[in-house]
Amino acid sequence: AGSGGAPGGRVSVAVYAEDLILQTGMIHQLRVRPEIELLPxxxxxxxxxxxxVVDMVDEPTVQLLHRLQRNTSTRTGLVVGFFESGALQTMIECGVAAVLRRGEADQDRLVHLVRAM
Structure with a gap:
């Protein structure tokens, strides 16, 4: 089992997005779900x-992923627009636990991603 806690329990989630539009969209998708506790x-x-949540894995994204990796109490999920094959190794090295393409990131898939970690 992942860090999702007890079955039926809420999972606390922090959203990091490269711009306000992505941030707002992700929060809008998750805030209505009782399984998710969005943190300020x-x-x-x-x-x-x-x-x-990013368009692509670039240097600022890698820096953020490394910073989150050092916070041992969190598991990191990445929602990305597209990535090159070489970026997969970088994601693994940065401790990313799950990846979802933004084009596939509907509400149910996002919740499944969060709870699977």
Whole structure:
């Protein structure tokens, strides 16, 4: 079992997005789900799951993933527009637990991703 806690329990989630549009969209998808507890930025350090939402894996994304990897209390999921084959190794090295393409990121898939970690 992942960090999802007890079956039926809520999973605390922090969202990190590269722009306000991505951030707002992700929060809109997740906030209505009873299984998810969205944390404000000030409480992000206590998140069981950190969702990073980006168009592509670039250097600032890698830096963020490394920072989250050092926070041992969180599992990191990546929602990405597209990535090159070489980026997969980078994601693994950064401790990413799950990856979902943005084009496939509907509400149910996002919740499944969070709970699977």
């Amino acid at each position: 930025e000030a409480e992000a350090d206590r998140a069981q799951v950190s969702l990073v």
